Amino acid sequence: MGEFELIRALFHPLAEATRQHGVVLGPGDDCAIQRVPQGHELVFSIDTLVAGVHFPSGYDPAQLGWRSLAVAVSDLAAMGADPVCYTLALTLPEADSDWVTALVSGLREASFAFGIALAGGDITRGPLTLTLQVQGTVPEGQAIRRSGARPGDLVAVSGPLGGAAAALAWLDATDPPASVEGFLARYHHPMPRCALGRHLRGVASAAIDISDGLVADLGHILEASSVGAELEPGRVPRDFGGTWASLDQALYGGDDYELCVTLAPAALDRLPGHVASSLDVIGRVCAGSGLRLVQADGIIEEIAVPAGYDHFKGR
Amino acid sequence: MGEFELIRALFHPLAEATRQHGVVLGPGDDCAIQRVPQGHELVFSIDTLVAGVHFPSGYDPAQLGWRSLAVAVSDLAAMGADPVCYTLALTLPEADSDWVTALVSGLREASFAFGIALAGGDITRGPLTLTLQVQGTVPEGQAIRRSGARPGDLVAVSGPLGGAAAALAWLDATDPPASVEGFLARYHHPMPRCALGRHLRGVASAAIDISDGLVADLGHILEASSVGAELEPGRVPRDFGGTWASLDQALYGGDDYELCVTLAPAALDRLPGHVASSLDVIGRVCAGSGLRLVQADGIIEEIAVPAGYDHFKGR
Incomplete structure (x- = not known):
């Protein structure tokens, strides 16, 4: 042998x-x-x-x-x-x-x-x-695609973002501080959101898993659905056991493997409470195209979404 | 982009x-x-x-x-x-x-x-x-597996063997002789035998495609089926447009992608003529284990079949 x-x-x-x-x-x-x-x-x-x-x-x-x-x-x-x-x-x-x-x-x-x-x-x-x-x-027919987002839908994510990106600085550390354990766990031990995905069949209008970063992956939904979106950065969850990822890490970091979904407000209300509570609403789909950050003071910032042919995925 | x-x-x-x-x-x-x-x-x-x-x-x-x-x-x-x-x-x-x-x-x-x-x-x-x-x-239930060969079944192949192995010596040649074109075509342009495979559903007792060589791949059938076999080397086809692969290349060379199948003699008779004629019978399944070459003069040679756990294929 x-x-x-x-x-x-x-x-x-x-x-x-x-x-x-x-x-x-x-x-x-x-x-x-x-x-x-x-x-x-x-x-x-x-x-x-x-x-x-x-x-x-x-x-x-x-x-x-x-x-x-x-x-x-x-x-x-x-x-x-x-x-x-x-x-x-x-x-x-x-x-x-x-x-x-x-x-x-x-x-x-x-x-x-x-x-x-x-x-x-x-x-x-x-x-x-x-x-x-x-x-x-x-x-049959119930798979959630990227292409179903409609103006007026909410944008939601299934958990905190930016942890895997924040972990990158600590991957080689021999004795990382306890405060970054949440980051490291996210990088080493991602949890696919299968149970949530199952509950979202027939409920969410579009979904994607966040592997390339929130902005890039939400961008794929927007492109496939021919819509735009507004995000409120203050609502993007990024707390990993008391230590926060930066906003940049949460918006642009990859490897988190939370879901980003769009769904009508009424659809969110129809979800069982324990499912709805696992979603954080962070923005709203709107007509047109592109992604805008709406700050608490009302200032709006246009975000560059990576362009592209994403017909064949990867990175 | x-x-x-x-x-x-x-x-x-x-x-x-x-x-x-x-x-x-x-x-x-x-x-x-x-x-x-x-x-x-x-x-x-x-x-x-x-x-x-x-x-x-x-x-x-x-x-x-x-x-x-x-x-x-x-x-x-x-x-x-x-x-x-x-x-x-x-x-x-x-x-x-x-x-x-x-x-x-x-x-x-x-x-x-x-x-x-x-x-x-x-x-x-x-x-x-x-x-x-x-x-x-x-x-449902009609896929041809490796494990169904029974004593008394015929062993057959779907075309000449050894051509891809014979081509290896010519792959780098800038101006190979016309006589080896059949070998080179076999290496560069293998033809999966899908139509034949379809005809053999419910007819063949076992099948495998010859990627590792006739002896190795027939060996996988024998092992999975807990049987042995006798081959007549003189009947193994190895003519590529008038140029013959050697017997060693036909027995041990890989990359030919012909099918090796076992089937009862009566099953062969039930096949439509044009399908039956695409098969060359080269031997017979027998009880026991191992693979034997039976020469024209009756001399029998035991062949070492690569042992093995082939539960996870590859090479």
């Missing part, structure tokens, strides 16, 4: 441990097989994480396992989909079984937390890269 | 041009959406190609586009699935729009040839790597 066969074998217990009802056939054949319940659609997204680009070289492999699956599942949450299974294409410079064992432990923890099963994969030799495709289901 | 946004935009016409009925939502949102017809299952496989490992560095990008999609779709053919759509995670060292335009042209040609649509993707900066996930459908 070659060294890479041994590495592959480390994933087998993970696939066994994380079975999901929808997965008819898991790893080990030419393809895997998923059954999509009648009246439902398959929702899927592929994401690549490159060492030194999307995570630090030398990053802890157990944290990498959690983080890479969480980041991918966050795209399912943004569509309101129920996670079912994922595939993993792992490219490794060498067959380091300790490193892979730790990666698998992080993946396992995240698999159980999000209710998603490993259905297949491919392991090759090369520069360290992880590509995950996550697959979920939604009732 | 950043340089990578421009690169992403190059894929948009490809997604537009290759729409498939089953793709409800293509690239541009957090996720894509596929509808799986009632009574069908989703069949999917993920594959990574790393520059310098799975294709030569400096390989022609248009050929790379065809080859990477063909290789991936071949896994669908081996399950008897109908191709529907694929996602592409592309990692590029630099935003070279000429290179990407050529890649897209190769992908487009293959997309049309195999009837498969680009449904989503991710483009990132890093060492040159392509990861493709292909997705297809089969009527």
